[in-house]
Amino acid sequence: MTSNHRYPEPQHGANYGIVNTGSGTVTNSGGLAVGPNAAASTPAAPSAETEPVRQLIAELRALIADTPLTAGQRAAADAELNTVAAGVREPRLERGKLTAALDGLTTAVGSVAALAGKIASLHEAIAHLFH
Numbered sequence: 001m002t003s004n005h006r007y008p009e010p011q012h013g014a015n016y017g018i019v020n021t022g023s024g025t026v027t028n029s030g031g032l033a034v035g036p037n038a039a040a041s042t043p044a045a046p047s048a049e050t051e052p053v054r055q056l057i058a059e060l061r062a063l064i065a066d067t068p069l070t071a072g073q074r075a076a077a078d079a080e081l082n083t084v085a086a087g088v089r090e091p092r093l094e095r096g097k098l099t100a101a102l103d104g105l106t107t108a109v110g111s112v113a114a115l116a117g118k119i120a121s122l123h124e125a126i127a128h129l130f131h
Helices: 047-066 071-089 095-109 113-129
Strands: none
Touching: 047 071, 047 113, 071 095, 071 113, 095 113
């Protein structure tokens, strides 16, 4: 099957693709769209699917409360968990925002073995919402 559709000639300096140069990483792997009139979306998960995530957040809060942490670690962990909790209550989940908060949580307290496993479980539960 052939198509009569012709793509526009690229403008000088126009980017009709996704380019990641250097040693950086792309953490938002949600919907991507490239080119003229492109559109993409990442569907929100039904609220029933977020219940395991909410349960893991509650378990992490309890673990953090019982774990000896510096004031800075505790404040950072609380802030990132609040961001995750607010994010899963949104009608449209934002993968990039949730991933960034989980990365911040891992940075803040991920070196504490008791918390690292639970944080990994939370990562998996949130990733499941987007599949």
